[in-house]
Amino acid sequence: MDKLDRVFRALADAGRRTLLDQLRADNGQTLTELCEHLDMSRQAVTKHLRLLEDAGLVVVVWRGREKLHYLNPVPIHEMAERWIGKFERHRLRALSDLKKRLEGKGDDRSD
Amino acid sequence: MTAATKPKFVYVTYISSTPENVFNALTDPEMTKQYWVRHRNASDWKPGSEWRHEDYDDPSLVDIVGTVVERTPPKTLVITWAFPADKGNAAKTSRVRFDVEPWRSVVRLTVTHDELEPGGPMLKGVSSGWPLILSSLKTLLESGRPLAGTSTRMTEPPK
Numbered sequence: 444m445d446k447l448d449r450v451f452r453a454l455a456d457a458g459r460r461t462l463l464d465q466l467r468a469d470n471g472q473t474l475t476e477l478c479e480h481l482d483m484s485r486q487a488v489t490k491h492l493r494l495l496e497d498a499g500l501v502v503v504v505w506r507g508r509e510k511l512h513y514l515n516p517v518p519i520h521e522m523a524e525r526w527i528g529k530f531e532r533h534r535l536r537a538l539s540d541l542k543k544r545l546e547g548k549g550d551d552r553s554d
Numbered sequence: 555m556t557a558a559t560k561p562k563f564v565y566v567t568y569i570s571s572t573p574e575n576v577f578n579a580l581t582d583p584e585m586t587k588q589y590w591v592r593h594r595n596a597s598d599w600k601p602g603s604e605w606r607h608e609d610y611d612d613p614s615l616v617d618i619v620g621t622v623v624e625r626t627p628p629k630t631l632v633i634t635w636a637f638p639a640d641k642g643n644a645a646k647t648s649r650v651r652f653d654v655e656p657w658r659s660v661v662r663l664t665v666t667h668d669e670l671e672p673g674g675p676m677l678k679g680v681s682s683g684w685p686l687i688l689s690s691l692k693t694l695l696e697s698g699r700p701l702a703g704t705s706t707r708m709t710e711p712p713k
Binding site: 471 | 564566684688
């Protein structure tokens, strides 16, 4: 499978997006920590994490015997760059800032 | 990284290039000016030496300063990282580690940024800055051209 296909496939699932949200809120969590916040079985989380790792969206760092999971947004950036042109980035950012302000969101995440 | 702390950000990108080229691109001013918003990283790169992230055209505009902790070409570069106003302030000094490793037929570049002040301004800048710079570095090394918009300054220099 193409690298871009893996990124799209990994993102095409609400549960996996929630996992990424969890890491965005608190980067570097263990499997156990991730399971505490999610309404999913440990097996399901493990499976989702593997897909996210394959897509490069989650990076694993070992600290002793602990496996820590990190959100790696670089592939999402690379994907966006494919369709965002040179002069569009600033306009898109301005639009997104405006949307956030109007919707009263302090955080730059939108679901 | 000590046992008590964990890195705040870990970024990975896979680049179709050689470890030497990737490692060199981190500090070569002619490369950084293209993908790192018209900046260069100036130092003699000896452990203990100072380094400065400065404007390519006007080196008096310094955005980041720090110390070279470790440099092992073409594998590892570790530097400290602070705003010039916070120089010498341990609480406001973070640490960046670049690891360059061959991975299958390409190169895996890992950037680990930790010891960031919780809730500080650096934390915010870091999380939006690295993905852009790293994807532009990848594009430059693979295609010879950086990503659009990363060859010029994006923000006003600090006053």
